Amino acid sequence: MTSQAIEAPARPRSSRPSALAPVGLLVLILTPLLLMPLAAVYIFAFRGGWAAFWTALSTPDAQFALRFSFVIATATGVVNGILGTYTAYVLSKYRFPGAGALNIIVNLPVAIPTVVVGTSLLLLWGPVGLLGRVIEPLGLEPMFTPFGVLLAHLFVTFPYMLGAVKPVLDELETTYEEAAYTIGASPWQTFWHIILPALRGGLFTGLLLTFAHSLGEFGATVLVSGNLRLRTQTAPLYIFSQFEAGNIEAANAVAAVLATLSFIIFFLLMRYTRQPSKDS
């Protein structure tokens, strides 16, 4: 009896009717803040109908921007997938002086404004930059080229792979590796057959996050790419340029494609990250 009496006030769920007011207020706030902008992308993209949407997407500039963004995002995913996993492995398995500092440094890119990343990359690799000056006589000019864009994206998305893989590695007990060793597997076989499969979930999450962020990256890209159409213009840059030029339909068509891609990635992430709890 007494325990019930104590428990009763701790159950606000029983007073269900009052939920209407807070939920209503929430919807009221979120509608202009989140829901309407999300909807607006599609509303404006399709205002001229399917044909207009298709025409806007078929221009060579739009085609290039989308394809270029896709290629850069894929390349960023692959390179940072390998680099991030390797970094996570080293940081998780080895103890060395400076490990703590290194751990902070590799996670720093999330905290730096992307515009700052753009300017510092320009100052480093630009024609008169610290390293740019050295490699310029060799005919290498990374800035304002696709390679420059890739460099910027690698920097900006570096922590995502690490953040997804390292916690999994940290929790993977060393006895799994040791078991493989005693069974006869070489370090490489152990990595390939034991560690990598255990990382599947983390790798997938990390790749999606990296891909998504690369797809939408703007601040650093706009500076290092020079925004050269048909050469270094990514989809977000295309949207921005078209919008500035007053071509709202063209901008919105590409925006709708980007938004759809983001939704797909987001749902994949939601689906996939919910599963491992059952797995482990």
Add this chain to the structure above:
Amino acid sequence: MSILLERLTKRFGDLPVVENVCLEIAEGEMFVLLGASGSGKSTVLRMIAGLTQPDAGRILLHGRDVTSLPPQQRGTGFVFQNYSIFRHMSVADNIEFGLKIRKVPAAERARRREELLDMVGLAGLGGRYADQLSGGQRQRVALARALAYEPKVLLLDEPFGALDVKIRAQLRRNLKDIQERLRLTTVLVTHDQEEAFELADRIGVIDRGLLLEVGDPESLYHKPRTLFTATFLGAGVVLAGRVQDEQAAFGSLALPIPHSVAHEEGSRVRVLFRPEQVAISSAPPTDGSPILGTGAIIDQTFSGSTRRLRLRLPRLTGARQVAPATPFGEEGLLVDASVPADMPLTQPDWWVSLRGWHILEPMPQRLLVCDPGDGPTAKLTIARDLARQLWANVVVLGVCREPEGAAALRETLAARAQAAGLDKAEIRVRHGQEIDEILAEQGESLYDYMIMGIGGSKPDTERPGNVVAAVLQRAKTPVLVTKGREAALDNILVCTAGGEPGKSDVRVGGRLARNLGTSVTLLYVARTGEDASPVAQSHLDRAAATLRSLDVPVSTKVAAAPTPAQGILSQAQSGYGLIVVGRHARSRGFFALDDVTRQILTRADQPVLVVPAEEA
């Protein structure tokens, strides 16, 4: 020889985890390494598998030196405590993994897999994943996986630790069957004595990195050589007494000493008797079995067919109870006996006699004397006298900074020891940082006391230097700090002043007094104008009871003084040969020897024995 370990040693930092382990394991043998957690048993196993690299020593598997080989090339099967089943692989894939690595054809792999699944009793479960298996099934998978590639040696690290009791018993029988069928050399690590008895052909008892004893379960249980084995393997009473007239005398109880055990007249001797060797009867036994005395039952536990009794007897004058550990303040002798469960126990007092017993091998006490190689030799002569009275072995330790100086230092130390009459002492020289090396030596071997000297000829230098202070702070052994002059260690003053009264200082001081045949004065210092509090008074009473149980003449004294140190120092002037103080657990700093101890060390005339606080 299937497995041969030669002087295997491993340290983590300056902490020795495995120390000079030598072991031979025969082909097809089931060997169990038994020890408490942290004893180093798993480290030994990991070194055999190649998962941990030894600092010194050799490992031979079937005559092949594998010490520097990686685990992949050692051909051992290892079952981990957490089983480490690969989660993304099915049971079948887990088992086949070692065969795939070895590029065995698929058909052969499948045949072998089915054979193993059948052997461990998991036929038909090959398609399952780890999270679909019970703990016992996972253990079977781990075993099958380790056996798949036909290893020459099977290593198991606490394989039953995570399972409940019923399943454990069943899996033990399974493992034993498989091991016997395959005639596979197996090393199993456990802390469970029952498990060791059930499985082992031979057991190795390991404690603090030292392999103490190796033998078959029965001889280890009935005829252990060391005290640790006697108390770790099963219950029993251990008493310490002295050799008198060729017999082991424990007060009124005299037991013959077997010829195989060498004993000198007057030296310490210990006897072990197990609960089932203790008989209780309502009348004095007439069959001539040795009588411990009469006593009352103070506790009993029922365990099915038998009943375990604990009886309190009047203590045997001249005997000290070593095991079971007596509660602080207990004066009587506590004896465990095992009787049939249906025996009526209505009587208040029982005659307690022995049906059997075992005399433990003598283990002389060990003294460690730290000698820098110059300065007063008083600590050496004090060590000599102490060693004679305690029948102790002496190690003289010197530390030099560089290895090059070792030979010269060794010569100096040998000459100084010789001159002081310590001609049987073992000389050890280590090189490195003095504090670290002294503590390392203290940690590696089991010493009863350490002896260090402070001060030279001038009285004002009689302060504990950094080395003595640091060693006192961190040593786990009682440290006798001697002054620059010789002293006789009689009339011991045990100080319980200054905060929480210690227990280990009373026990250690009492044991020393007993061994030296001298008396103890228990001192409590109260603040001027105050009486001893009831708590302090009760502690003094219990301390006195503890000392009486050691047959030590004891008197208690309450003195008043402005500070504990002043009280102790003024008391100390009235004819005491040794002051015993406890090291307080509170002072934590690196060189922060607590103030009371430091003042006593600096200002007292006589040697001071500093006893570390009991570890929880």
